[in-house]
Amino acid sequence: MTITVIKPGLFSTVQDNGRYASQQYGIIVSGAMDMLSYRIGQLLLQQENGAAIEITVVGPTLRFDVDTVIAITGANFSPILNGQPCPMWRPVPIKAGSILKCATAQVGARGYIAVKHGIQVPLVLESRSTYLRAKLGGFNGRALQKGDVLPITSSNIVKSNYFIHSEDFISFSNDVMIRVTVGTEWASFTEESKQLFLLTPFQLSKDADRMGYRLQSDICLTHSLQKDLISEAVTFGTIQVPPSGQPIILMADRQTTGGYPKIAQVIQADLPKLAQLQPMATIRFTVISLEQAQEIYIKQQQQLALLKFTLH
Amino acid sequence: MFKHITFKPLNDCALLVVFGDSISITTHQEIQQFHKIIEQQPFQGMIEAVPSYTSICIYYDIVKVSNSPLRKHSLSIYECIVTYLQKLLQKNEQFYVQTSRLIEIPVIYGGQFGPDLPFVAEYHQLSEEEIIERHTAQEYIVYMLGFAPGFAFLGGLDETIATPRKEVPRLAIPTGSVGIGGQQTGVYPFETPGGWQIIGRTPQALFLPDKYPPTYLQAGDRVRFKAISEQQWRDFK
Structure with a gap:
């Protein structure tokens, strides 16, 4: 069998x-x-x-x-x-x-x-x-x-x-608006970088696999952190910024911990949209509150629960 | 005790409990202590806790927490969890220093097993024997596991043998390789690319996928390296 x-x-x-x-x-x-x-x-x-x-x-x-x-x-x-x-x-x-x-x-x-x-x-x-x-x-x-x-x-x-x-349940597009909450180092990024992050259309590069998505753009995100961060937990949807200034989104096969500054976090409910992108896709980010992100996730899960109930 | 602790969201389904802003044994011991407490008294909807140098990350299921008795509708889901954790911390004001395990890791230094030992010796104007002596003299602490399954971040490297990483990383470092990378030292649990200076190799398997816990070393363990001969290596295998 x-x-x-x-x-x-x-x-x-x-x-x-x-x-x-x-x-x-x-x-x-x-x-x-x-x-x-x-x-x-x-x-x-x-x-x-x-x-x-x-x-x-x-x-x-x-x-x-x-x-x-x-x-x-x-x-x-x-x-x-x-x-x-x-x-x-x-x-x-x-x-x-x-x-x-x-x-x-x-x-x-x-x-x-x-x-x-x-x-x-x-x-x-x-x-x-x-x-x-x-x-x-x-x-x-x-x-x-x-x-x-x-x-x-x-x-x-x-x-x-x-x-x-x-x-x-899900839409497939190669031009997406992805909702994020602020990352743990959001406040350490320059005002200009924070604005640019939310205004710039990023392009998904060819380095896009189950571990992470490297984004590219003509801007460079900078922060005021003096020292390297000490490694701590990172997760699915963590958007970290290495010294190149081009963000990386961590995906399903991400490592458990990481040491780059985290500018933002993709909300759980939008990860499927992100998972469906092919290289060269355009990604824009918009920031929402933690409470909103959790409400959206709960609604998504309720929709699934309803589907489960209907199918049984 | 525990008064200096702060909380921050990592994302919409995980939060960080932050114990300090630098690597120290005190912070590490507090994290170990809190990790045990939270694992014994998890809240409904908690998925797992992941300790690192200065914080513990707690993952949770948004829907389960939202439907649990923990949820007070005057507070957000995040605030409800923080309130629970604060109470847990208050209840456990007493701090007990844990007696941790001392683990000996046998290492065959130099030769084909430690191709960078000559470089490290030359870099510090020391003999290979002196590097081995200083590497085996220290007692290290496992601060956290990460990077790869069973990879232990060890604190306590003798600063006089700290060595910069290789300029061009190796594409494949054999399983069990013992390396020095900057101020850190550690063992590669399986073959992987890497930039550390490789000074030896251990026959001890560090990643044990058929066991639970699946790793030979655990956060909080004390570690000593012990130099062995090729004969002892063969006996071990």
């Missing part, structure tokens, strides 16, 4: 909710970059934290060697199932021997192939997410390669006559 990787795509990894409770040991969280699309895929299959395949820009070709049910969410990779277009954002029954071909994402960067009961790779420190640098978790601790055989369990369709409108 397996899935065979015929073509791996550009960069496909096994991911789930992430690896929590071990950051104090220097172990990174990982997990889906676009948690919203990932979660919806899980809810469509009526499960919570199954290991899914995260695909990036160029999708894989997979052969299912057993009957199962899948749900494809995230960016549109124009999936083809046995020669026919395969619908997204709904459960899709799969017959043994089926071939799923994913093409290239025109808009958006990451898609999720959720499988009923999840990909059956071992739990490592309570998670199945791939931790590339430590070569653990996921499938053999690495990105998928041609010929890999992923264990799954067979499943018969229970309920699959529903679909959701993805636009109600």
Whole structure:
């Protein structure tokens, strides 16, 4: 009972909710970059934290060697199932021997192939997410390669006559307004830098992966800190400014701690939007209060809770 | 005790409890103490606590805190958590110095295992033996883990052997390599690029993904390096 990787795509990894409770040991969280699309895929299959395949820009070709049910969410990779277009954002029954071909994402960067009961790779420190640098978790601790055989369990369709409108949850655009709260060193940046940070359209550079996004612009952010900072916790969405003056946004595979000044923090609710950007995307920032950020997140989660309730 | 502590949000689902603004043993011990307290008495919705040199970061689930008894609607979610933490600190005014573990790490210095030992010796106009002596004489403290799984930030390097990082970092430093980078010393838990001067290597695995805790060293541990021979290395393996 397996899935065979015929073509791996550009960069496909096994991911789930992430690896929590071990950051104090220097172990990174990982997990889906676009948690919203990932979660919806899980809810469509009526499960919570199954290991899914995260695909990036160029999708894989997979052969299912057993009957199962899948749900494809995230960016549109124009999936083809046995020669026919395969619908997204709904459960899709799969017959043994089926071939799923994913093409290239025109808009958006990451898609999720959720499988009923999840990909059956071992739990490592309570998670199945791939931790590339430590070569653990996921499938053999690495990105998928041609010929890999992923264990799954067979499943018969229970309920699959529903679909959701993805636009109600997530939009895909390469020109985005991202909401942030002020970072811990916000006050140390010059007045000019603070203004420029909120006025300048930044461009996402080619250095944009699961660890972090390097942004570029024709401005340089400066601060008045005299000494290097002492390393402390950083997290998903931390916007730090190294000496180059060009910001870096830390993403799902960020390190647990860092020492660059933090100008701002992307709000949790906008991380999925960020996860869907391709290099050359335009990013603008707008600052909101912590309370607003938390309210927005709670609303987003209520929407998911409602979806879960509706699907059960 | 604990009166000088301040709080600040890291983001909308994490906050920092700040114990000081410089690296010191006192601050470190307070953080260790508070870490134990908060792990024993977490609030509903707390995800995890991550200590570093001068602060502890506490991650929480916004929805769970919002729906918990902790939530007072006159206060923001952040203020509710800060109020809880302040009470916890007041209840634990007494400060107990923890007796921490002393861990010995066997190291084979120099040769193919420590290719930068000659450079470090020359840099300080000392012999290789004197560098080894000074590196093994100190008792180090694990201030925090970070950078990579099981990578320990150690305090206590003898300043007379502090050495600048390499100008061009190596692309691959073998697992277990012991290095000096500026005022710091440490062990690479697995093969990774890096810029530290490599003076030796330990056969001791530092990252133990099949165990919990998954690391050989933990914040608060005291560490000593012990020079071993190639024969002892083989016996260890």
